[in-house]
Amino acid sequence: MRIGELSRRTGVSPRSLRxxxxxxLLTSSRSESGQRHYSDAEVLRVSLIRQLFGAGMSSRVIASVLPCVETPSDPGVVELAFATMTRERDRIDADIVHLMExxxxxxxxxxxxxxxxxxxSRGPEPVTRAS
Known part of the structure; x- marks a missing residue:
């Protein structure tokens, strides 16, 4: 699918997809004329990216955890992603505590x-005079 269709299916602007x-965070193939083409799997990936951005993660952090989704059998990738995800979860927990306070x-x-x-709304108290 081209970028416009991915944008429509995900609700993410073409500018954000670029x-x-x-x-x-996202990959595409290019046509001979240079147009981006995305697989159907990219719809779910964009949804995950949006969710991670919504949780306050930076693109750098997201880029470090996404490989775990793609290559879960690489122990080094899994270990690094686990440490990053744990750190981010702890940050989110601290943000939740702060928001509750x-x-x-x-x-x-x-x-x-x-x-x-x-x-x-009761108005001013009546003034009483001493006799």
Whole structure:
């Protein structure tokens, strides 16, 4: 399939697909006229790449773990990919903890804001004069 079809099937822009290829994340063959052609397997690969980018991984990290998918019988590749994936999972776990702490802090602010809004909606307290 050509780049336009891969783009339609994956929801990834042709520009991003070319970037993936420049970074060594995606491969294509070329026609005599220089057009890129991708196999059907590249649809799943692009989906995996998007998921890894979505998890905050850099193209460099993704490039280091993708060979494990392609050559799972190479012990060196598997070992390096395992170490990288473990490190990235630990980073994601730390990000999740940070996000939860931030959400909890926002909950405190939301409650305080709710109390403040309730006070404002009641209007000013009546002023009483001492007799």
């Amino acid at each position: 970037y993936y290829e420049e970074q060594g 931030t959400r909890d802090a926002l909950d405190v602010l939301i409650k305080a804001n709710g109390r403040h809004q309730a006070e404002l």
